[in-house]
Amino acid sequence: MNILGISCYYHDAAAALLHDGELVAAAEEERFTRVKHDFSFPKAAIQFCLESAGIKGSDLDYVAFFEKPFRKFDRILMTTLQTYPRSWKVFRESMITWMIDKLWVGAKISAELGIPKDRVLFCEHHLSHAASGFLCSPFEEAAILTVDGVGEWVTGTWGVGRDNGIDLRKQMVFPHSLGLLYSAFTAFLGFEVNEGEYKVMGMAPYGRPRYVDKVWKLIRLSSDGSFSLDMDYFCFHHSADKMFNRRFVKLFGEPRPPKMLFFTAESGFPSYFGEAPSNYAELCTRNQHYADIAASIQRVTEDVLLAMARHIHKETGLKRLCIAGGVGLNSVANNRILRETSFEELFIQPSAGDGGGALGAALWADNVLLGNPRRFRMEHAYWGKSYPLSEIRGFLDENRISYQHIKSEERLLDLVVDRLQQGKVIGWFQDRFEWGPRALGNRSILADPRNPQMKDIVNTKIKFREPYRPFAPSVLAECAESYFDLPNAARHHPARYMLYVVPVRPCKQSALPAITHVDGTGRLQTVFRESNPRYYNLIERFAQATGVPAVLNTSFNLKGEPIVNTPANAFNTFSRSEMDTLVLGDFVIEK
Ligand SMILES: [Fe+2]
Numbered sequence: 001m002n003i004l005g006i007s008c009y010y011h012d013a014a015a016a017l018l019h020d021g022e023l024v025a026a027a028e029e030e031r032f033t034r035v036k037h038d039f040s041f042p043k044a045a046i047q048f049c050l051e052s053a054g055i056k057g058s059d060l061d062y063v064a065f066f067e068k069p070f071r072k073f074d075r076i077l078m079t080t081l082q083t084y085p086r087s088w089k090v091f092r093e094s095m096i097t098w099m100i101d102k103l104w105v106g107a108k109i110s111a112e113l114g115i116p117k118d119r120v121l122f123c124e125h126h127l128s129h130a131a132s133g134f135l136c137s138p139f140e141e142a143a144i145l146t147v148d149g150v151g152e153w154v155t156g157t158w159g160v161g162r163d164n165g166i167d168l169r170k171q172m173v174f175p176h177s178l179g180l181l182y183s184a185f186t187a188f189l190g191f192e193v194n195e196g197e198y199k200v201m202g203m204a205p206y207g208r209p210r211y212v213d214k215v216w217k218l219i220r221l222s223s224d225g226s227f228s229l230d231m232d233y234f235c236f237h238h239s240a241d242k243m244f245n246r247r248f249v250k251l252f253g254e255p256r257p258p259k260m261l262f263f264t265a266e267s268g269f270p271s272y273f274g275e276a277p278s279n280y281a282e283l284c285t286r287n288q289h290y291a292d293i294a295a296s297i298q299r300v301t302e303d304v305l306l307a308m309a310r311h312i313h314k315e316t317g318l319k320r321l322c323i324a325g326g327v328g329l330n331s332v333a334n335n336r337i338l339r340e341t342s343f344e345e346l347f348i349q350p351s352a353g354d355g356g357g358a359l360g361a362a363l364w365a366d367n368v369l370l371g372n373p374r375r376f377r378m379e380h381a382y383w384g385k386s387y388p389l390s391e392i393r394g395f396l397d398e399n400r401i402s403y404q405h406i407k408s409e410e411r412l413l414d415l416v417v418d419r420l421q422q423g424k425v426i427g428w429f430q431d432r433f434e435w436g437p438r439a440l441g442n443r444s445i446l447a448d449p450r451n452p453q454m455k456d457i458v459n460t461k462i463k464f465r466e467p468y469r470p471f472a473p474s475v476l477a478e479c480a481e482s483y484f485d486l487p488n489a490a491r492h493h494p495a496r497y498m499l500y501v502v503p504v505r506p507c508k509q510s511a512l513p514a515i516t517h518v519d520g521t522g523r524l525q526t527v528f529r530e531s532n533p534r535y536y537n538l539i540e541r542f543a544q545a546t547g548v549p550a551v552l553n554t555s556f557n558l559k560g561e562p563i564v565n566t567p568a569n570a571f572n573t574f575s576r577s578e579m580d581t582l583v584l585g586d587f588v589i590e591k
Contacts, residue, residue: 001372002059004049005362006042006109007066007128007354009102011194011326013042014355016383017049018362021375023136025052026383026435028355030562034569037195038562041108042358048385057113064365066357067125069105071152073098075174083238090240121369123361125151126325130168132360133324134161135367136378137347138493143318144168145308148325148353149179149194158312161322164367164374169315175237176228178304179327181219184234184243185297189290190256193243194326201332203468204298205519206264207291214251215300225308256290264288266518267467272460294468302333309341319344324360328352328499329437331523335500338492350381350436350497359435380531381440381497384433385565392567392584401571403587409534413541416583420448420542420551424580425461427556429570430534433563438498439555440525441474441535443563443570445579447514447552449473454514454552461578464559470523471552472498473515476539477526479549483508484524495526514552525553 005016008029016026025048030036032044050057076094080087101108110117123131129146140163147156155177159168182200183193191199218234221227231237233248249255263269265284269276277283309321321343323334328348338346349356366372396403406412416426426446434440445462447454449471459465473483480489485503494500501523504516515522529536543549556570557563558577564570567584574582574589582589 001061002053002055003362003365004046004060004063005066005358005360006046006063007357008039008041009105010039010354012037012353012355013039013045014351014358015042015045015049016359016362017053018366019053021366021372023376023383025049026359027385031384031433031565034562036560036562058115060113060115062119062121062365063109063113063115064121064123064361065105065109066123066128066361068122068152069103073103075153079174079237087238090238093240121365123364125357126154126157126171127166127168127364128357128360129324130157130159130166131364131368132349132356133322133347134166135363135374136349136376137322138377139320139347141318142320142322143312143316144322145312146325147178147327149183150174150177155179158308160316160318164371166368172226175231178301180236181229182297182301184236185293187243188252188255189294190258190260198329199468200294201298201330202470203262203291203294205517206266206468207288207295209295209299210292211252211296212299215296217251219300221304221307225311227304252293253289262287262466262468264291270459270467271456272464298332301330302336305333305337306340309337309343313342322347324348324352324356326353331499332501334494335502345492346494348494348497348499349378350434350438381434381436382432382442382532383435386432387567389585392587395567396587401589403589405587407586409537412586413538415588416538417541417545419581420446421545423448423451423457425458427570427574427579427582429556429564429567429584433565436497439553439563440497441527441532441553443556444553445556449512449514449550449552450546450548452513458554462558463554470517471515471554472523472525473512473550474525474527474539474553475550476536476543477528480524480526483512483550484522489526495524498523498525500524511548512550
């Protein structure tokens with residue numbers, strides 16, 4: 001039986017295909033179209049999934065869509081009418097897009113894939129999230145928490161998953177949304193909503209949570225972890241482009257200009273920014289204020305999530321928790337839930353946001369609706385497209401790019417380890433690309449984590465990013481615990497997907513300066529031989545040469561672009577940057 005899951009028309013569009021209950025392929029549309037956060041109908045991702053299984057659209061038994069369009073339209077209609085005439089612009093725009101496209105997604109799916117309309121199923125948005133979190137987890141039974149901006153009406157749920165069933169017991173509804181609260185601050189801090197949230201999380205450690213009291217003026221928390229927002233401070237319920245209003249600005253001051261460079265007295269002025277401005281001290285003070293606001297909203301978000309998790313634990317008595325929804329990507333909060341609640345183990349799959357809804361909808365159709373037993377456990381994130389060596393060689397030859405073909409893996413890895421030790425920056429491309437927003441060793445840029453200059457080197461050569469975006473370490477799973485404060489590190493699935501930020505052990509921070517954030521933490525990825533042998537072997541050889549079983553891993557893309565997909569994307573990115581060496585499978589290209 002073939003079931004395709006689709007998510008689109010909101011945040012990240014994606015497709016995921018199950019064959020007899022096992023995941024065959026899953027990918028976000030942006031990787032193919034090269035449009036960051038592409039939310040259009042995921043034609044290319046669907047095509048890739050079908051090709052991976054060797055089937056046509058008409059061979060699909062069911063297609064499951066990740067939300068219910070009519071219910072969502074109902075929310076948009078109701079909220080815009082309630083806030084009319086302030087909402088006239090949203091009302092006009094949404095009538096156009098919904099009437100043309102979004103409402104008729106069932107007909108579109110049926111026409112595009114050549115399947116009867118009654119084979120197109122619709123799963124509720126948060127049920128898709130819940131299914132994506134629980135049904136592919138290793139747990140027979142677990143509590144479930146979903147939190148995001150908004151689905152149809154719902155903004156958060158909790159419940160219990162047992163065998164192939166999901167029982168969602170409580171929900172919160174729009175406009176009371178933790179995701180939208182965080183997004184309002186994302187916008188206030190000068191970042192793009194649905195894109196810059198992780199920058200707020202990275203900026204928070206530069207600040208102190210001095211404005212927590214002010215943030216609590218916006219939100220009232222109940223003892224069961226539910227909350228309500230004071231809508232007098234927001235306008236996301238009636239505006240298409242503004243999240244907060246003048247009252248919010250009166251409380252927190254003027255928003256941070258999007259183009260303002262970020263640095264504080266603690267970060268110093270990064271060398272790759274060029275020469276320090278004459279008003280450096282004044283700008284440090286202004287940025288410090290914004291960092292303090294980031295720290296405050298991050299703290300409140302964590303505290304709300306902790307309250308929710310504690311309540312769910314009290315109600316269910318379960319030891320395991322699955323988290324999904326965009327807020328599940330807040331890897332600082334995730335680790336606090338693990339450390340500070342009675343849950344002993346969490347599961348979060350790598351595409352925890354809306355893209356992951358495609359996988360959730362397909363699993364829901366298979367396990368919940370059709371009642372099939374759960375057959376798939378997610379052990380790794382490598383569900384994207386791969387390119388055979390013949391295709392890579394064809395691309396290199398056709399474009400007259402000179403390369404070395406190193407057939408021996410040992411020799412190839414030795415060469416890469418040598419380059420890393422020389423302070424070189426490596427583009428590393430192999431096998432299938434990753435599912436979800438993180439590069440996990442198949443479309444990565446690698447560097448030496450021991451080098452204190454390496455943050456600046458990578459930024460100067462490639463990323464040009466600000467200090468609030470730390471670089472992450474990939475570490476051999478069995479060594480992770482000795483470097484990071486995460487007991488039984490190998491047991492924790494979220495650490496495979498960089499979904500925990502944990503303290504770097506103080507005695508190891510000087511060994512890993514390039515991946516230790518300003519507050520002494522790191523967003524680690526545990527690497528297992530079984531799920532990625534070549535990447536594991538590379539880190540193991542690096543450890544043999546240097547004594548450190550970790551490399552710096554950042555996503556293989558330039559600022560503002562999606563992570564590379566094809567060999568051509570990788571070479572193109574390599575050429576436009578100052579990366580030193582590119583490894584495409586067995587082929588090595590040097591600058
Ligand atoms: Fe969502």
